[in-house]
Amino acid sequence: MGVAVQVDGLVRKFGDFIAVNEVSFEVREGEIFGFLGPNGSGKSTTIRCLCGLLLPSAGTVAVHGLDVRRHAEEIRAQIGYMPQFFSLYSDLSARQNIEFYAAMYGVPRAGLQQRMGEVCERLELGPIMERPAGNLSTGWRQRLALATSILHRPPLVFLDEPTSGVDPITRRMFWEVIDDLAQDGTTVFVTTHVMDEAEHCTRLAMMHYGRLIAQGSPDEMRSRHAKNMVEVRTGKLWDTLAVLQASDAVVEAVVFGDAIHAECHAALTNPAQTVREVLRSARISVESVAAIQPTMEDVFVSLARRYGHPEHVAAGGDG
Amino acid sequence: MSSLAVQARGLSVKFGDVTAVAGLDLDVKEGEIVGLVGPDGAGKTTTMRVLCGILVPDAGEAVVAGHDVLREPDRVKARIGYLPQRFALHPDLTVNENIAYLADLYSVPAGTWQQRRDELLEITDLARFANRQAVQLSGGMQQKLALICTLIHRPEVVFLDEPTTGVDPVSRRDFWHILYDLPRQGVTVVVTTPYMDEAAHCSRIAFMHQGRVLAQDSPAALRAAITARILEVRCRPQRTAREALKRYPTIEGVEVFGDRLRVAVSAEADPAAIRRVLEEAGVTGLDIRESAASLEDVFVALAVGQQSQEDDSRAGEE
Numbered sequence: 074m075g076v077a078v079q080v081d082g083l084v085r086k087f088g089d090f091i092a093v094n095e096v097s098f099e100v101r102e103g104e105i106f107g108f109l110g111p112n113g114s115g116k117s118t119t120i121r122c123l124c125g126l127l128l129p130s131a132g133t134v135a136v137h138g139l140d141v142r143r144h145a146e147e148i149r150a151q152i153g154y155m156p157q158f159f160s161l162y163s164d165l166s167a168r169q170n171i172e173f174y175a176a177m178y179g180v181p182r183a184g185l186q187q188r189m190g191e192v193c194e195r196l197e198l199g200p201i202m203e204r205p206a207g208n209l210s211t212g213w214r215q216r217l218a219l220a221t222s223i224l225h226r227p228p229l230v231f232l233d234e235p236t237s238g239v240d241p242i243t244r245r246m247f248w249e250v251i252d253d254l255a256q257d258g259t260t261v262f263v264t265t266h267v268m269d270e271a272e273h274c275t276r277l278a279m280m281h282y283g284r285l286i287a288q289g290s291p292d293e294m295r296s297r298h299a300k301n302m303v304e305v306r307t308g309k310l311w312d313t314l315a316v317l318q319a320s321d322a323v324v325e326a327v328v329f330g331d332a333i334h335a336e337c338h339a340a341l342t343n344p345a346q347t348v349r350e351v352l353r354s355a356r357i358s359v360e361s362v363a364a365i366q367p368t369m370e371d372v373f374v375s376l377a378r379r380y381g382h383p384e385h386v387a388a389g390g391d392g
Numbered sequence: 393m394s395s396l397a398v399q400a401r402g403l404s405v406k407f408g409d410v411t412a413v414a415g416l417d418l419d420v421k422e423g424e425i426v427g428l429v430g431p432d433g434a435g436k437t438t439t440m441r442v443l444c445g446i447l448v449p450d451a452g453e454a455v456v457a458g459h460d461v462l463r464e465p466d467r468v469k470a471r472i473g474y475l476p477q478r479f480a481l482h483p484d485l486t487v488n489e490n491i492a493y494l495a496d497l498y499s500v501p502a503g504t505w506q507q508r509r510d511e512l513l514e515i516t517d518l519a520r521f522a523n524r525q526a527v528q529l530s531g532g533m534q535q536k537l538a539l540i541c542t543l544i545h546r547p548e549v550v551f552l553d554e555p556t557t558g559v560d561p562v563s564r565r566d567f568w569h570i571l572y573d574l575p576r577q578g579v580t581v582v583v584t585t586p587y588m589d590e591a592a593h594c595s596r597i598a599f600m601h602q603g604r605v606l607a608q609d610s611p612a613a614l615r616a617a618i619t620a621r622i623l624e625v626r627c628r629p630q631r632t633a634r635e636a637l638k639r640y641p642t643i644e645g646v647e648v649f650g651d652r653l654r655v656a657v658s659a660e661a662d663p664a665a666i667r668r669v670l671e672e673a674g675v676t677g678l679d680i681r682e683s684a685a686s687l688e689d690v691f692v693a694l695a696v697g698q699q700s701q702e703d704d705s706r707a708g709e710e
Contacts, residue, residue: 105650111560112531112559114560212431212432240431241588242696248647252634268561269588272649275650290650310595329611330612331611
């Protein structure tokens, strides 16, 4: 499988602020590459560097073998980009927005109507085609923005937080369309700050304050990091929580409904047994303690706490 | 048996032609953390505003912290804390000054709130920024400060409207650790969120969709109540499998997760028959496993169920 995007030592500064700090990764052709991180961690800045919209301060970025510094124009012809914020013309109807983007991307007029029909059917845009984009709800806008970014059949698409503000049912449709694109050989680079969405991706990279802190498949991420997770049930939720939080064996304990998820120290060989002993000595009777798979958020929080955060000052930047 | 901190019956709110809340019933026991969970536009914020005595409903009634929100809205307001989605911190005031200002607004007697402030600064890890201007804090820290301001008058019930939206996961965890302290002090928490993974933190969840509560129960009970079973299917090509499954009866939904499909099947579905359908469609490397339902599976099943009920009743009227 070929390489769609190669990033080596990418740095992007805004004045003194380092938005992207020595980031290296590669995206293989045809994969769904999830770029994860909280707001402000450098995801959007990285995407803009990959699309040739921002120049790197240092490092190299190659898209399909082309250097973004020298070939930004050619690269932009080969990609689709759905930015995070409203990118549509409010006064134009959905149809006019699609036609406008089609013209911008140089989609030939012959076949345009058919292609529009396909994309609109796939994203179920029929009911809103004649409505002004400015009057659409977030879910509809996001669907329309996705349509405008894939209409010209780019081999590589960058989707920046496509599911932000979208309801769960529409979100499922988004991931289905993304999977369709990948099945057709399109490479999809998608960012999200919702960690559970990472499960939809074939490979992941996690960003934290401008640095790349981990990459791998979802299964690799879970097995390498935050692996000692146990689920604890007792009749006494809050007492149990306090005991576990105070225990040296536990890195972090979090309530999930009527159970507690505790991340135990990586060095423990039988964390469930250790937790049972901790609770026994606190005279809390246990209903169950079982090893569980960590969620992607568990993985992120565990890694992020390990890396710590640089003394941050103002709430700045959108990522 | 604990008594109810919030009891709402038949709440309805219309804005012009739009029905934001449509006959909503809700019970919240004292000392619970209850999540109002649903997508944007489900009516979460409107419901919260009614319960806080800020918005008068078109129909229905609600009792919060022992007082009727329609007849005694001011008594309700004195006993609750409300953190709206856009909380107005004073950017040029320091952390301490913002807290003092809110304590004053709530007429907390001077000298009685400083200890609570120090406790809250301690658990939020904001003590070292006490003299920093609010504008100089990160988004996550600003949100924690807003929470302190909401708790400074020791409310009995706190309403938090999407407090963690846009907040990074680490700050989000910190935020939840603060919330976990509240039930132990007898404080009831009502929190809205559009995130299903966050909903799992609540002791009870009310799923909201189109202005109604679809179901309310503990996360475990909600997961157990779903009749559909979830199968995880791995095979190639995935799209062939997806198309074949969508045409097959007893399949309620197919969702794509990277290299696997999560397939919701009805209780009477036969995994062996599903395997045959996929093999006949020509997929390779087939692996089918049973999986636990996620809260999102439950929500989608309930929302789709309500939708088809409405469609049926509409068809019946014609």
